[in-house]
Amino acid sequence: MSKIFKYLSRAPIFGLVLFVILTTVTTISAFAEFSFQIIIGIGNVPNISINDLPDYSVLLYTDExxxxxxxxxxxxxNTDSFGRIVVRFDAEGYHSVWILTSNKYAMYDRIVFYVEKQPKIVYIPSTRLGExxxxxxxxxxxxxxxxxxxxxxxxxDGEKVLAPVxxxxxxxxxxxxEDIRQNLNIQYxxxxxxxxxxxxxxxxxELVVSEKFSPNGDWNEDECVIKIYSSRPASGSIQIINSSGIIVYEKPLKIDAGTTQLKWDGKGYPDGVYTVRVLLSDGLTTIQKEAKTVLDTSVYTYAKEITIAFILLFTGLITYLALTGK
Incomplete structure (x- = not known):
């Protein structure tokens, strides 16, 4: 049994499948079930007395x-002309509120508040913005x-972004x-x-590759992952060379600054040590990097068969529950 779990844990898609299953089975609402009624909205009187509001009422007070x-x-x-709205809930519980306004210079974050039997005020401040x-x-x-x-x-040139005042x-x-830092006085x-x-x-x-991979179709480490880290956009080529110095794979490269990930499946090539060579230039400087990887098809983990069996079992269970109404 321990070997089975070892194989399962190494299957690339097993973690994703398990996550989807657990999410489907265990997901529940983060907030209480509720119904609400708008007590005060547009065009109401300026003064609102909390003491006059019904139980489980919340006065949401914004500046919009x-x-x-x-x-x-x-x-x-919608809030009234004073930026307020009163909402009555049917029970205590946590709820979230988010304000959306046509004023592009005001932004609101979602906040969470708790409804109690005693009416209360919840202030929802905005973040004021400038260009x-x-x-x-x-x-x-x-x-x-x-x-x-x-x-x-x-x-x-001339495009704008919004930033807090x-x-x-x-x-x-x-x-x-290189990054540039500047202090700016942003006004609303x-x-x-x-x-x-x-x-x-x-x-x-920099060049980082899988230390070993096994292209034998068992869904476990079937490909050699090649990661290229570059500080600037660059162009050049990538080569994969066997232990006899023969180039078995070659491809031109054009990459952006940052991380570029490639994969080599190694199918049809014998087991052994291979050298990954990357040669890139930014137009001024040329850099060559090399790293080695081991191709080994001798170990078959049965991860594919176990994962497929697990998916079929789960699908059958869901179908049975749907047909029986349980």
Missing amino acids: PFAAVYIDGKYAG VTVFSNVYPVYVYSSKGVLYGVVKK GLQELVFSSPGF GKEVPVWLKFSPLPFNL
């Missing part, structure tokens, strides 16, 4: 008039906060170039231009 309110993903209504207009010597430009939150991608340190990034609804001149990164290249 006539904004759409979604509770647990369901549309609940950052980018002019750069290269594109695309990715605009991040200092904490790594992506605000947007600029693809040409206040003194912000923004990080501007473009693949193959206003446009702040920024001019960028990126400097190229040094050309660096």
Whole structure:
């Protein structure tokens, strides 16, 4: 039995299949079942007394008039001219609320609140935004906060991204170039231009391949995974060479900065040690990297047969439950 579980754990798709099964069987709603009633909406009086509201009522208070309110993903209504809406639930429980407004300079995060029998106020503050207009010597430009939150991608001169108001340190990034950091004073609804001149990164290249693989059709390590890490866009070629120095596989390459993943199935080639050779140039510098992998078809794990049997068993169980109504 322990050997069977060992084979199962090594099957590439078994984890995915098991995840889908467990998710299907165990998923339940994160929030309480509910019904709600809009008590106060558009055009109501300025003053609302919590003491006058029915049990299980929540006054949702935003800073945006006539904004759409979604509770647990369901549309609940719009705020009034003062940015308020009162919702009455039928029981205690946790719920989520999200505000959607036509004001592009206001953004809301989803928040979770708890409904009690005693009426309460839930404040939902917005994040106020301003515009950052980018002019750069290269594109695309990715605009991040200092904490790594992506605000947007600029693809040409004069395009804008929205960023929170206040003194912000923004990080501007473009693949193959050094990041630029700038402090900008973002104002609500206003446009702040920024001019960028990126400097190229040094050309660096790394190569990582599977230490061994087994192209025998058992769904376990059937391919050699080849990962190329490049600091800049580059072009060149990849070769796979057997132990006698003969090139058994060759392909031209054109990659972007970052990680490029390739696979070699090795089918039809004898067991042995193979060398993966990558030769790339960024137009100024040429780099060659090599790594070795072992092709070994001698071990058959039966992972394919076990996975297929498991899927058929599960499908049969679901069909039986559906037909019997259990």
